[in-house]
Amino acid sequence: MNSRKPYQLVSREWKNSDTVFEVNGTKIGQDLVMIAGPCAVENQEQISTITEFLAKLNVKFIRGGAYKPRTSPYSFQGLKTEGLKLLRDAADKHGLGVVSEVMSEDKIAELEEYTDILQVGTRNMQNYPLLRALGKSKHPVLLKRGMSSTIEEWLLAAEYIVSGGNERVILCERGIRTFENATRNTLDIAAIPLVKSLSHLPIILDPSQGTGIRDLVAPVSFAAIAAGADGLIIEVHNQPAEALSDGDQSLYLDQFKDMLPTLEKIAEIRNKQFDFQSELTLSH
């Protein structure tokens, strides 16, 4: 056991080389991964439109919530199983991988059936029974940082999963709660290089939850890749103004498309490559 740090298996001292694992053709931890899609799966047309759009851009993963943790019991709670089916069907048509959130141990089996990566949301980062159960899953886990969690607590949450036997954990910085309310959360950009020095696990960034403001998503995404992040998870929607949740932070399809070339160039400077290749790049 490391004498100074409370976590062990996730530390650089335990394993010096970056953890890399392949999901849907992407070598996560080596290639930069791009995950995009709506906050919530709403209906077949929405999810088809978005998936087709992403597929054209060669994006490899679609995200979409089917079980939604909502602050109010009266808000839209997600399409549940129906939503997962819509997401899987649309993804399969275009060969995309699926990322969706699991809120409860009892739903892990169902989520495993329909997704490629299981997401643990910010509110459940310290739901230890859930983390322990995910330690037994065959699926990779995307572990969002708790909105008031220290980096140490976050790595200990990952340790729960890894010590259970599942080494395929992707950390996701999504902003922390501070006094500043001009943005939804305060993205902790320094957490990217700091976590990479402390742990061998891949770490990505969520600029949508992190800022809550559509127009900040592109510059903050550029910053994340420049800082050394292993990828991004971004909310995009074909009709943000009519989204059932988080419309204000969802990119228009064109906004998403337009930011890709710059992302690729910054990645190149940092000696990395995304798992997609934008039209611009392909036309070079």
Next chain:
Amino acid sequence: MNSRKPYQLVSREWKNSDTVFEVNGTKIGQDLVMIAGPCAVENQEQISTITEFLAKLNVKFIRGGAYKPRTSPYSFQGLKTEGLKLLRDAADKHGLGVVSEVMSEDKIAELEEYTDILQVGTRNMQNYPLLRALGKSKHPVLLKRGMSSTIEEWLLAAEYIVSGGNERVILCERGIRTFENATRNTLDIAAIPLVKSLSHLPIILDPSQGTGIRDLVAPVSFAAIAAGADGLIIEVHNQPAEALSDGDQSLYLDQFKDMLPTLEKIAEIRNKQFDFQSELTLSH
């Protein structure tokens, strides 16, 4: 639905009079409730000693963790079912009620068997599947505030339980996470009168988690009752220096005993009465 507040059933607008319900003889919401005991159930001798001590002081509720949410997977995780049995046996000998934490929907039935009040910890305040399941429980729920939850989010978490059919919710202020690290958390004392103006639910305070420092427990408890709290939940231990968790914030038995007369006097000034009566009071 209230036009300005996102919660409804828990609001004063919905129900103006204080919610009062009886548990183990205490009219919670009317009498001030005192819940005391160790952070975790450790062994039979520990729990017997503490229960006997509390019973002598006429305290009506013992608390003790059997399933412990710990930041590290390598920390003591609680005695689980064995702990619940020890707690129930000791409490039954002296007629005390039992409060213990439930971390997962799957354990609700077991917790209901051994306890009188189900506690939801700070890390699970937004574990919505758990809250929904507790909405169907026959047991009262002690709902701790999330360490980075706003008062509005906390009341919405209570709304999840109440809208499910369980109206017996006790709110518990246990401190929020701030930049100040001289104390474990920063107790939000103003939340006591503010919540009482917004909601009809009873609200108590946890000075042990709230401060993390034994010597601050008494003055902060006095403050809570002066501010109008409906009770307290306090960590006491027969051997704090050897406690398996949270020893620094656990009161010595004598410290606990010594603070009771002052608490009763402050309660009296605020036209309230505790559910226990200290020796001092009885000897008047």
Next chain:
Amino acid sequence: MNSRKPYQLVSREWKNSDTVFEVNGTKIGQDLVMIAGPCAVENQEQISTITEFLAKLNVKFIRGGAYKPRTSPYSFQGLKTEGLKLLRDAADKHGLGVVSEVMSEDKIAELEEYTDILQVGTRNMQNYPLLRALGKSKHPVLLKRGMSSTIEEWLLAAEYIVSGGNERVILCERGIRTFENATRNTLDIAAIPLVKSLSHLPIILDPSQGTGIRDLVAPVSFAAIAAGADGLIIEVHNQPAEALSDGDQSLYLDQFKDMLPTLEKIAEIRNKQFDFQSELTLSH
């Protein structure tokens, strides 16, 4: 020099007994001090009405801002010298002491002329040239906690003043900035007993700035005295709805009067006595 704490002269290790000093007849640090008055001096009628009211209640100190630190350059900035004169004249008629804020070294001499206690506001807690200059003042200093200052930084700010030669410092907890915006600030109630254990200096609480909500002032004031505070500084106004600043957190005159008997009773339980005596007490 204390080996573990970065401050020295303000510590309990340096001087074990409480610091007590007399201002306008009140032995601050021994008697509980009550300071009340408007956020800002607005005109002669306002300040006369409030002073007369306080004098009838035997309150010994009036507060009022003449130089106001305002977030916007376009907000009312105070009546400056004219305000100080109005305050001093009104106070002198009834034998009250005067507390007002000093924002700049250049104004110390003027403030000394018109006041009995110099207040350093939350924005200036780390204005070190100002603190150093106040170390040379003959006037006591009321040092508000910075809105994002740790207790250690606060005591070090006091150390600047005391090490300059002025030992008459009153600390004032006025709430810290957190993510919670239901109240203007989050009052750190545990800071009261914690500071009293670390330092020999008196510490009072400002429930008006601390909460920003008029109806929370009374319960939070009760809490402060129960927790062991050495006094209170409270905003009261004859016409809160028309106040030029901070009207929402200013008490109506009657509200202020009504809370005094309860305050005195709680003080008595804590073996303390206020420097005023309410009519109710006098009529006993």
Next chain:
Amino acid sequence: MNSRKPYQLVSREWKNSDTVFEVNGTKIGQDLVMIAGPCAVENQEQISTITEFLAKLNVKFIRGGAYKPRTSPYSFQGLKTEGLKLLRDAADKHGLGVVSEVMSEDKIAELEEYTDILQVGTRNMQNYPLLRALGKSKHPVLLKRGMSSTIEEWLLAAEYIVSGGNERVILCERGIRTFENATRNTLDIAAIPLVKSLSHLPIILDPSQGTGIRDLVAPVSFAAIAAGADGLIIEVHNQPAEALSDGDQSLYLDQFKDMLPTLEKIAEIRNKQFDFQSELTLSH
């Protein structure tokens, strides 16, 4: 006056085009500005070594504290006038501009004599008498964000200066205070694009104060430029291990040099150019 925002002159609504002004040959707001140097001026050899090093890299501005705001009265407080002279002499030998902090109105004239840009530190962001006096200065002002200031409060602080007549304000994001203490502060990366959308003033970033950790400075600097910042202010020291203040966050000279080519490449992608040109660039 803008109907929704409390600030006016600093807003994009008031003036749509970016504010650009020339200092020492750099068009701040158009060229990206690089300011580097030690936390504090310590002695002639130190400042000569660092200045010569920066000059060789074509860096145009040296920073160095002569009046240091220190949390403890017992810490090194800076060389004061002597430090300013050393800084000016060294800078003049190589044609560099000088940036240094002013803590008090009374020192503005002296600072103007020795520097090209007056820095307002985080503790003084709401020192309004100082801001008002700087509104009358002929020197540009580098206004650091208060460690617990919202973006709105920060822009209002700038409004104090601009409304006084000095339009040459550079905003500097330097991290805010949060619960996370793995880094010294939490850099608010989203503040860069957000402030640029709200205001026409240039905004730079301080990765040294922002992180407090030397090895995070380069990746966070890359992020800042990727996010659209107008420059950087970075602590470098010839002997960080022996620095009288902030050694842990000061770059070694070689570390500083090594990060420049990557910075320039990211700037280019964002269609910007630094005011220096590194050897690597020159050799192209």
